[in-house]
Amino acid sequence: MKRIVRLYPSAWRRRYGEELIDLLEEVPATPATTVDLLRGAAVMQFRALVDRVAPRLASAGGPPIPTHALQRHPTATALIAALITAPTIIFVVVSFLAYQVELPGMHAWLQPFMDGLARAPRIVDVFLLGAPFLAFLIAALPLIGLRMERVDGDLRITLAVRARTLNLIVLAVCVLVGGFLASHLLVEFLFERP
């Protein structure tokens, strides 16, 4: 069991290692003790990791720390998100004009495409429905920042949110389109299925 003590962080071992080894000579060597020591070593390693990493991530009063490389390019991120959800936007807008507004001729023009979509693999449906949600996450990423700091020895994590016009527009469109599509599918599932 004394070998397990080597799994503890070296700084911790220098301070408590001998005391712990001394204690191990007085307690029975059971599987429960072994598990307890391993768990203790994992906890101490994690604590040591936090102590090492946290000061590097941020110091008190520092700027929000980007949590993702995309945060440095909010405009490009918003455009990527818009591109991802563009097929869904087109699909929703055209469907709305054809079936809700009932523009003359649009229904007949769209019907072959809708028939093809009905026969298309399920992945197409999943993409059309999932794209707004994926795009929402991508567009939201640059708006969120994490700040980690030590306050009185405790690790404090602060969530910061910033506003970017283009990203907010994409987010709003994603919510509208995703919400419209999801509610439409829900209504269809609940009331229109045989």
Added chain:
Amino acid sequence: MSDRSPGSDPGLLLLISLSGGPKHGHAMLLDVAAFAGLRLGPGTLYGALSRLEEDGLVEPLPLEGRRRPYRLTDSGLAALRGRLTGLNAAVSIGLARVGNR
């Protein structure tokens, strides 16, 4: 210290143990087993002990042979008193409600 029950909070158990006087690791294990009926593992004990020392709630005393005793600091005593008072209030309310049923 967390706000968990005493049985799941080794830090609180160690503070209670040290409130009876300075003790080394093994003596704390025996004391906790005696008053709480719980057998703390050595990893759990030293994990909690190092955290308490880091928080300034306990402090080490000079070695006695190969063993190092620890004692409660003034902050530790105040923290323990506050925690036990809170628990006592919860226990009193709980017992009163249970008694009314």
